[in-house]
Amino acid sequence: MTEQQKSIIKTLREQNFSYNAIAKAMGVTVATVKSYCQRSGLAGNRKEAFQSQSDTPLALPSFCRCCGKQLIQREKVKQRKFCSDECRVTWWNSHPEQVNRRNPHTGKCLCCGKEFTWYGPKPHKFCYHECYIKHRYEGVTHDTEAV
Known part of the structure; x- marks a missing residue:
């Protein structure tokens, strides 16, 4: 896990996002997020924090699967997974097992x-x-x- 990913997890966890939400946003497993949070002292039940905090963000930010940069999503448009074509090609070339090929x-x-x-x-x-x-x-x- 890169330092940038660690800082993103820490920031999102401090904003009271769940392990599942963080893992989905970053494209990593829930176990990875949970183990990092437990090692870093960011673990614990966040239900009380959600109830006490009224200014929780409405939408979870999304990040590029390749480089980890935060993506700006537009309404009524398909959600972006990569920040650029270069990142998309790099990620797909390094993860051929996840390519869904037809025919x-x-x-x-x-x-x-x-x-x-x-x-x-x-x-x-x-x-x-x-x-x-x-x-x-x-x-x-x-x-x-x-x-």
Whole structure:
């Protein structure tokens, strides 16, 4: 956890936000927020604080999933998750397991015979560009009968 994330958690916890609300806003697990708060002395029941404090914020601020900068959300527009396209691409490239890809197709490479997966509507014949080059210019073809 970065120092910036720690300061954000501390600020939000001091504003009497729950572990769940902070975790959702920052894109981390509830256990991460709870353990940091317990180690930092920010734990405890916040119900009394909510009842005694009348000027609680109406909306929880949101933060960029990649760099942690606070995002400015506009009304009647889809909620932003990233501050910029660079942050979005960086985050998705570092978290490929969370990418929800639709329509996976599988096929066998004409050059090497390896089975591969691709996404999208157009059929693919080769697993990599190198296999395409070998097949196109060198005539390398996978013999399907020979195993």
